[in-house]
Amino acid sequence: MWSDNETLRDLVNFSHVAEVAAERIVGAKGEPLSLGISGDWGVGKSSMMKLLRTSLEAREDVDIRFVEFNAWLYQSYDDARAALMETITAAVVEQAVEKKDTLSAKARKRAASLFGRVKKLRVLGLAGSALFDYMTQGQITPFIAGGMATMGGLLDGEVSGDDLKRVKELTAEGIKGGKELLDNEKPQEKSSDEGSETPRKAIQAFRDDLEATLAELNITLVVLIDDLDRCLPKTAIATLEAMRLFLFLKHTAFVIAADEGMIRQAVRTHFEDVALNDDLVTNYFDKLIQLPIRVPPLGTQEVRAYLMMLFVDAEESLDDDQKEDIRLEVCRRLGETWKGERVDKAFVVGLVSNCSSGLINRLALAERIAPILTTSPNIRGNPRLIKRFLNTLSMRTSMARIQSVAVDEEVLVKLLLFERCGDKDAYAELLRAVNESEDGHAEFLADKEARARNNEAAPPLEKPWNDLFHQNWLSLDPPLAGRDLRGALYVGRESHPIISRADELSSDAIEVLDMLLRMNSSSSTVNDELARLTNQEIARITDKVISKARQETAWGVPPILNALQSLAGASPAAESSIVAFFNEVPSTQIKASIAPRLNQVEWGRRVLTGFLGRLDIATPTRKAIVAAGKTS
Template structure:
């Protein structure tokens, strides 16, 4: 199984984007800067954030302190503005405590005042109130969004009770340090620092900004605030967090990095202004005022998806140690940087990096090569790394289920069916399920002509909707071909998505016996006719549906054996007769042979079908003559 959490291991050569972002932050030389890392859900924004932090930590000659703020973590617990203020203040005060001996008295006083001001704003209820927006000249009303103050390094994906406990403990510890630091100052110094009761809210907030900027300068650090998972929040929490940023934006020695799906943020803005007509330009302007440097996570092309799949398989290979895997990763990323001039990351290249590459890994590298184009172009995946991982995890789960339940399944068949389930048309998938359920041997025989056509056999009929789009054509051409395979086992282990409905689930035991008789009929039989007549009309109707599904596989209507069953059913029930007549009336003219005429001319309903055939203008001359002759005889 592959973890769904963000990673520091760059598998698709994204590090260069993180390096560019790090250069911009360092190159600002203390001037304020805000960056937005945008991209769809699951494309790797959080991983890009971690790569950016790693790149910044490796820089020499600049002292950077990080604040990781996850708005989603504390949603519905506290106020986003106050939580962000406390988180940033805790980090700055912690640095002041560490550098206490080297700080001037004025600097210590300013640092101490930060906690005092936040505490005052908390107690007065200003940090999360409409007054905060007023005094900071905001335009968006606040909400109580939720949160607890915290410092970085706690967030590893899913929120647990343990996470919240750690968050609370560190927040309390940070406040305690700040209060101890604050208590060292004389009461009159506290008052001078801005805790006097006569100070107005606007002055308190401006003083907070001034003291924070001066403290950062005195400490000679750059504060990098990393805000992640904003697009997981409810609109009001997302907006409250963005509004809280305004208190700190454009302060020297600060850099804000926001990772979010830009479309989700824009929707949050629209949701907030529910009573105001907003055009797209106004929504865009709101976001652009917050973000100076937009960075979009590059979408994965076929080269990157193929490399990503192969590296996931490499990471899961037990025969390779960590050092070998890292060497392969570096070589793959280097190669990806050369794809613009013809370099390829394929089975040959990657297997060449693995000494004595195991046969199982070779097979998986070949699999990655085959399915990468579909996972790149399918509208339901589009090369999304998280969806690709989930695809492989589902495949792993079904393989394990087959092994535990002793179901014989070819892994390549599982892959192909899972691709279809994930990316294919739901009606087309349902058609395949019906064919397998109704088949005696679990075959989807109707796929045979379409698979042959997709592999270049021009003698087969062209693909029709919904099978004639790019995905289905590519899927049909993938190995292995499925028409001649028993698919019941593969569909059984995937039944959590689509239930298996067998004939036994729909029919009584008597009806199942009659259906088996009908499917084995080579000629008309009064015995079978009598057994059919004993069934109820609903059961005859269900059996007729199954027989007609089988009849759809016929391509030449002279005297196919399935016609015996259709005649038996039509003679037993008016409803079945109507269904058989409707079916035969839709048979293409080029499939109707003269041999069917004597059989149909024996019954009233059959003669009605022949009359409808005769009305067609494209019937073959031979068949037309046979119908005319039968009419004269009758």
């Protein structure tokens, strides 16, 4: 199994992007900087963050202190803004303790005061900044803002006792908050260097002390904020707003990893009462992020290399040093793909001494499926989704081995690709065909696979089989039409039920179904056995026979027609289902020889009348139907 977590091992030559980001941070020489690492879920933003940290840690020309902050972990447990402040402060104070022997007394005092300032900012933020604008300087406490809906309830003409009680509570709380703030506005008995502090002054004092401490320590504080796009809009915006407290402080660099699209949606949700156009949302993000870095999407070359490296990493015959040498060569080669170089099976096999046959087969598999995993709308070369695909494949392979189910791994891969990326209705059609087949073959795929492999004589592909994914899937080796797929579907049953005939039918009904499917002519014995079954069992048998009949491509007098005739005579419901089936049979499949057979029974004559009403029915078939009608 392959780990789904971020990694320090660069398998697709992303290190150069991390190096560029590291150069920008070092090159800022203490000037404030904010970077945004963006990309869709699972493309490797967290791994890019780790690669960036590794690159910075390897540099000797700058002293860097790292702070890792995951807002998602604090969601619903703490105020994200206060948590970010405390995390940053703890890192600075810890650094100050380590360097206390080289710091001045004033610098030590300033560093020690940072925790006290964070506590005060917590109190100011949670107790409320005041009730009125002239008290708050434009701020509203979360408590008062949260009660606005109750206040608004007084204006809708539906005032209840609970409303009045809530207003009293809010008023009392507001007066208390206002009094506390007014007390804060009064000069306090403090040392001369602290002076009196309003909330605004407290924030500025915190910034000043932090910036001065960083300068005294001669370090650059690099704050790595990850998983912001996992947060609810409120937490995401609160974290971004908290960043504003630290942004543009000297000796700081903020690196934010997030899906830019989700952050933009969070901004829209947060300011839902304000008419925001795309430009305003963009401006909000751009004011926070000075240097945007997007994780490059993987092309076919990178997906192929990524798959091959995952297989190399899982190869037990190779030691860690060999795997690392191969990784470095693959990344070097990826850096040369712009001039026509390729990372393919031949290249990787050439890097592995005494390459095992198992690894060679897996490298060949990677080469075949890489284009589909790159272009499939459901995967699009996403590294995390590719890992999950391979982990599911590994689990099913193990399940087959443990349960002694004979199955070809390449068949498992092809079916799993279809399950993950194909049209749901088309996949259901495949399942139905296998479940209803006596030998587990999906015979309807034969013409489709032939057409996808450039056999012009095969019928043209129709939706959804004619889109790019399904055509590529049909042409992918091995062909499936002539294979028993029951074992492969059995080990994948966690995603779909396996429904066999024995699950739905009594033993007597199963025997009758087998007799129907073997009929080559009419049989009174079969008709008598059908008469002994319940209407419910006849209905289930009819569905299965019709499913088998759908595999026919020429309707003259195929053997399955005998089964349909027997069923139609067994119950009115079965007759209606069979008439409906024939009404859907394409005109091109209807042959003249069917007319005399259907003309023998009343329901058959109704079907033939329907055929005559079609404008595209073949002339010989039309003439045969007319002639049969004259004899009845």
